[in-house]
Amino acid sequence: MMDFTHLHVHTQYSILDGASSIPKLMKKAKEDEMKAVAITDHGNLFGAKEFFNEAKNHGLKPIIGCEVYVARRGRFETSTKEDRGGYHVILLAKNETGYKNLVKLVSLAYIEGHYYKPRIDKELLKENCEGLMASSACLGGDIPSQIRNDDEKGLEESLAYYMDTFGDDFYLELQRHPTGDPVFDNDTLAKQNKVNEKLIQISLDKGIKLIATNDVHFVNQEDAEAHDRLICLNTGKDLDDQTRMRYSKQEWFKTREEMGELFSDLPQSLTNTQELVDKVESYDLNHNPIMPDFPIPDEFENADEYLRHLTYQGAEMRYQAITDEIRERIDYELGVVKRMGFPGYFLIVQDFLNAAREMDVSVGPGRGSAAGSVVAYCIRITDVDPLKYGLLFERFLNPDRISMPDIDIDFDEDGRDEVLKYVVDKYGKDKVAQIITFGTMAAKMAIRDVARIEKLPLPEADRLAKLVPERPGTTLSKAYKEVKELNDVKIRGTDLAKRTLQYAETLEGSVRHTGIHACGIIIGKDNLINHIPIFKSKDTDLWVTQFDGKHVEDVGMLKMDFLGLKTLSIIKDAVEMIKLSKGIDIDIDNLPLDDKETFELYSRGETTALFQFESDGMKRYLRELKPNRFEDLIAMNALYRPGPMEYIPRFINRKHGKEKIRYDLPVMEKLLRDTYGITVYQEQVMLLSQEMAGFTGGQADSLRKAMGKKKRKMMDELKEKFIEGCAGNGINQKTAEKVWTDWEAFAEYAFNKSHSTCYALVSYQTAWLKAHYPAEFMAAVLSRNISDIKKITTFMNECKRMGMSVMGPDVNESRIKFNVNSKGNIRFGLGAIKGLGESAASRIIHERDENGHFTDVYSIVERVDLKAVNKKSLEALAGSGALDGIGDIKRGQYFGKDSREVSFIEQLIRYGNKFQNESSTSQQSLFGESGELEISKPAITIEEEWPKLVKLDMEKDLIGIYLSAHPLDTYKLEIEHFCTHSLADLDNLSTLNGLEVMIAGLVKSHKQAYTKNNKPYGQIMIEDYSDSFRLMLFNKDYIAFQNFFTPGYALLIRAMVQPRPYNNGTVDYEIKIREIKMLADVREDMIKSLILTIPLKRIDDQIINDIEKFADQKKGSARLKIMVHDREENLYIEMFSRTKRINLSDDLIKFLEEEPEIDFKLN
Structure with missing residues (x-):
């Protein structure tokens, strides 16, 4: 069988157009004994790295390419309809130079040429054609378009351009898609035949070689129908829409035999594909880390020297004295960092963190394994001392293998973008990018998408989707095995339901849309398009990588995570509020970690709104544990997760002496004492392996990784070394085997202590604030959750439990966010009122701060800028209740109208404008006369107050919740x-x-x-x-x-x-x-009797008279039954009123609720 390679292939990264799964493509190519395969997605290289890796794994030669769009006039032209998109051209990289040029072209297509589609132009292509091969593409190509339009002049010009640009690396592409459907064959196939006939003639005349392709869009023939549904999803059209875009259903990844039959008359077009394959040289997309340049002060020779200087400078501030232990650890870490080539990385991070602090951006104490580095601690990348808490540098950087350091940083929500802007300004917009994400059709989404196209009724589609287990990564094939009900539908359901599942399974995993990683950032040494393809998104002004987070580091990019952490914003807001309301400066980074009130709060389980400790399960365990030291919080943060959670009862019992703590070896007590003999942290396994078996730090980290990821082969090798090492240290094999077995059982659940320590510290800061400044803390919590009604309700209930009122907005007390008033209650912020606007709110607050409280509504319109505080703003203030506290005007009266149909608010605006104008005129008069301005104030409209429900609905519309009351x-x-x-x-x-x-x-x-x-x-x-x-x-x-x-x-x-x-x-x-x-x-209708239970000692004339008064006020239907009891005498007497039928009025219920000794029950 002749050799053939597919050179025009669209994967699932041709978004909502290609349905070819890359692994399935490779599997089929390998099964058909192909030697190579190409990727040519529409306008992008999204899938290039995944494709490259999969091809290598399957023993296939990867050919990286792209079906680019060449602008018809120029990539900067956007004025006419013909500028939308462009001609299709297939570009294939034959070497590393070609790949880099392809990366540049595809990147600039987005950066400079995007208009409906990412476009290059012929000028750009000619400048960057080295190392690239090209073919004429499909019917949408430049040359095929000229043929279809019978444009001989245009055809000759295009041929001349491509031959001049690519020489022998330019090929003419033949496609044939016979369907047997006369409608399709008389149209598309006829066009293909016309183009092919001309291309064959051109090939003979000009010596340009022909290649056969199949414009692959799906893997197997039976996937055609699923692909058709994908196109409907893409275009938003129904299946039965005759005008919709259609493919021939012939675009599957055909075998060499199938392609041989299709082009049996032109065998050279098949064998010519091998010529292109042979031109492709071997090159690697992976690259060692490409570190950005950090500017070094002149007095230092290099980054190593400067980092050493900063580290020891910081150590003098962090530690009272630099002991030999500290010096040894610093020198060791600096040595590893230098050997791995990462001093610049540390310098970059410390630089933007220092800049963040100077900009008053809150920075978290650390996150992840970076907290194990003393160097990071000394230069203030982290704020947790690794030596104090036994955190390991090797957990962060393994000296035995070079891998990119991973420093993730938490900023407050508002400050994250400021820090990002600083980085862009410092290094340049062309050296900083965010990271793309791909939203794929998971099983549930695939079912719903296909069901919509198939017109499966919505309730049935929902039921099918809900049958798929919620567990992330669950595929339909797995779900069929786990859920009998779903499998039954697949086998015995209606034809419509079975089709839906069949097509959903084919399309599962397809890329549905692109997004931007919430926190991932890369910083480059030079222009990023020299290293990685770039994408432009409407959601950000920054560049975005075309490779996702799994691949950016593999190609040498420096990646770091800039995370916006809401809790840091809450802490920052609370600290600012304490300063504002009480004049006290809180140094939140240097709190005492043994505060009695804080640990009592944890021990009572009053942890609502506390970072990572607010779940009901955690509260229950905290009440049992009664933590009294910071190490308990670190451990609970590590243990409270699936898997290790089962060890929490043992942890609690051992702390309180209810379970004996046993250590297999004396050395284990030193390292497991803080966790009561339970191996909770990965660092404990690492340290014990060093102490017991003499492992190096690097070997200990390899052990941690092998156990955590269940790498059996590596574990077996390390076990042998561990047993031998233990023997060398006098530990018998039986004990060593037991320790190893215990580790195997728990190590996959063991948690990163560095991360747990950092986040326990953040939690402690929230707990300290809640214990000492509860109102300010809860006001900050409410401010940062204003858009989440369920959370707001939870936090307001917590405020109520704590004895604090959450009051509505008030024009004289509220600030932008929630704040605490002089009585210690929390006020809604003006910024939370919909329709008011932050500008109007700020003007009101500024005027109040400068010139005192507003005395009435007239003083508001007399004093504030009415261009900012307009009619809509006043309506929002009135409707939300923010004006309730100034004057005796009901909310409804503000909206009442006079005889001219002018509302009171409109009259106020007119009055305010006139007052301000005349006041200004008076101040500017020649003689400067003074005196009261005599402008009549508008009369308050006679309007009944709104019904309660109208008032509450308006309140909810404007501030998001029912606040002053609830309709129920x-x-x-x-x-x-x-x-x-x-x-x-x-x-x-x-x-x-x-x-x-x-x-x-x-x-x-x-x-x-x-x-x-x-x-x-x-x-x-x-x-x-x-x-x-x-x-x-x-x-x-x-x-x-x-x-x-x-x-x-x-x-x-x-x-x-x-x-x-x-x-x-x-x-x-x-x-x-x-x-x-x-x-x-x-x-x-439903309450038949009222049963009162009253202590005998409480029975007196007053209580009898009160009850009788309520019984006589208004006749009702409920029988009255009184239970008198004397617990000391164990006496109970039942008393019925045969004649009284009591009315359960609100006054009666209020009376009973206010009598603590009287219990009442209804039935």
């Missing part, structure tokens, strides 16, 4: 006594299967629609204190209850949670409503 507060008694679940409890209905639930909620919206059979159904959104929930009612159920679904109605709903089977074999769970009542009717 009126029915709190009913909800507490009758509801079995909150709406938040309905999040996972499968756990409630078979249960009857009683829920309450406020109707927020109601949408009625009709099924295909013209039967009504409704979607009803209800809301309670905890969450919102969508009810779906169909047919008879909907008709029976539809009158209850008016927005604003407060309902009590009795329902069953039950399975709902679908035709495709899946099962979901639903709320089946049995009964609905208006909450307003519940007291009268």
Whole structure:
């Protein structure tokens, strides 16, 4: 069989156009005994590194290429329709020079030429053609387009250009896609035949060689239908849309035999592909680290010397005295850093961190393994002393193998971008880039995408998607093995459901979109396009790499993570607030780590809003542990995660002496004492291997890595060395084997102590603030979570538990963010009011700070800049309640209108403008007369106050939550006594299967629609204190209850949670409503009796008179029953009122709630 290589291949990185999985491509190429394969994605090199690695792994020669877009006029031209996109040309790199030129071309296509598509032009291509081969591409190519348009002059010009530019490295590309479908064959195939006929003639006339390609877009013939769905997804068209973009369904990765049959009349076009393969030289995309240049002061010879200087300078500040131990550790680390070539890396990081601090950006104490470096500590890259906490440098940099250091840095949320700007300004925009991410179709997404194209009903699509386990990385093939129900649909479901799963499995893993890594940054030595392909995104002004985070370091790029950590912003805001409200400066980086109040807070489990310690499970363990030293927090932070969590009870029992601590060897006590004999940290394994078996630091890190990643071969080799080393130190084999076995059981769960220590410190800072300045801390927490209603509700409840009120915005007390007033309560910030605008809020606060509080609403419009504080701003202030505290004006009155239909707010604006204008005129008068301005103030409109629900809805619209009250507060008694679940409890209905639930909620919206059979159904959104929930009612159920679904109605709903089977074999769970009542009717209809339990000693004339007064006020339906008890005498007396039917008024309930000794129950 003749040799053939596919030279025009689109992978899944031709986004929403190619459906070829790179591993599957390689597998098929290898099975067909091909020797090489090319990648030519549309306009990008997104997949080049993955492709290169996979080809090498399969023993195939990788040919890196791209189907570029060549602008029809020029890459800078964007004025006409023809400038959108461009002609297609295939470029293939035949050596490293060609690859670098391809990288440059593809990068500049985005940087300079992007207009609808990333475009180069002929000028740029000619300048960067060395080492590249080219072919004429598909029907969209330059030469094929001239042929199709019968443009002989244009054709000759294009041929001359490509022959002159590429010489013998230019080829004419033939494609044939016969389908048997007359509609397609009379169109596309006819065009291909016309082009091919001309190309063959050109080849004979001009001696340009022909190559056969198949414009590959998917791997196997049976993938054609799935690919067709992908194109629909890309274009947003339906399958049955006759005008939509279509492929021939012939574009699969055909075998050599299939291509031989297709081009049996032109065998040389097949064998010519081997000529290109032979031209491709071997080169490597991987590269040693390319370190950026850091400017060194003149008095130092090089980066090594300067880093040493800074390190010892910092050591003198960090340590009271530089001991021999400290000096030895510093010199050792500096030696490793120098040998690996990373001094510049450390200098770069310390430089932008120092700049960050000078810009008042908060910097975290460290993150990850970098905290194990004393050098990093001395030059203030980290703020945790590795010597104090037994943190290891080798966990950060293994001296036995060169790998890029990994220093991740946390900044406060607001400051991250400032630091990034500093880096860009210092090194240049062409040397700094963010890192691309690829959003792929995971199993659930693939099902939903295909279901939409296939028009599988939405509920069925949801059910299928939900059957896929939530575990990250779960593929459909795995899900079929794990979930019988899903596998049954695949085998026995409806044709539509089976097709959906079939195509979803084919498209699974396809790249759906690009994104930007949340924190990844690379810094280059010179222009990045000399090393890595660059992409431009609408989401950032910075360049973005075309390789993702898995590959940027492999090609030599220096990567670091700039993370915006919300907690640092909270700490910073709290410290600033304490200074503002109390005049106290807090040195948050130097808190005492033995603060009694802080550890008592942890021990009570009052850790809501504390960094990494706020989950319910963690609270429970903290109450049992009662931590009293910082090391306990480090350990809990490491243990509270899947796997090691099972060791927490032992950890707690050992701390409190309930379980004996045993050490296999005396040396283990020294290293495991802080964790009560349990191996919690990777560093403990590393240190023990050094102490017991004489491992070097590098060998110890290799052991850590092998155990953590279960590298069996490496573990077996290291075990042998470990047993031998232990024997050399007098440790018998049995003990050594036991220790090793224990490590194997736990080491994969052992955590990085460096990271745990840093984050325990951040947590401690939040706990210290909460213990000592609770109002300021919680105000900062609320400010930084304002857009998350569930969290805001949780934190407001925590404030209430702590005895603090969270009050609405107030024009005289609020600042931009939440703040603490003079009474120690928390005020909503003006910045949280929608429609006010930060500029208006800032002007109001500035005027107040400069000239005192506003006395009434008139003083506001007299004093503030009404260009910034306009009508919309005043409406937002009034509707949110921010004006409630100045004057006796109800919210509704601000919106009331006079006889001319002018609202009071509009009258205020007019008055304010006139006042300010005349005031300005008076001040500028020649004689400077003074006196009161006589301008009549607009009269307050006579307008009734808004109904409570209108007021609360406006409040929620403007500040995001119900604050002054909740619409359901009126029915709190009913909800507490009758509801079995909150709406938040309905999040996972499968756990409630078979249960009857009683829920309450406020109707927020109601949408009625009709099924295909013209039967009504409704979607009803209800809301309670905890969450919102969508009810779906169909047919008879909907008709029976539809009158209850008016927005604003407060309902009590009795329902069953039950399975709902679908035709495709899946099962979901639903709320089946049995009964609905208006909450307003519940007291009268459902409460049959009131039972009061009163201590005998509390019975007196006053209590009897009070109860009788309520019973006589208004007749009700509830029977009154009184239980009198004397616990000392073990006496209980039941008393019934046969004649009294009591009304359960709000006044009665309030009276009972305010009587601590009286218990009451309803039934």
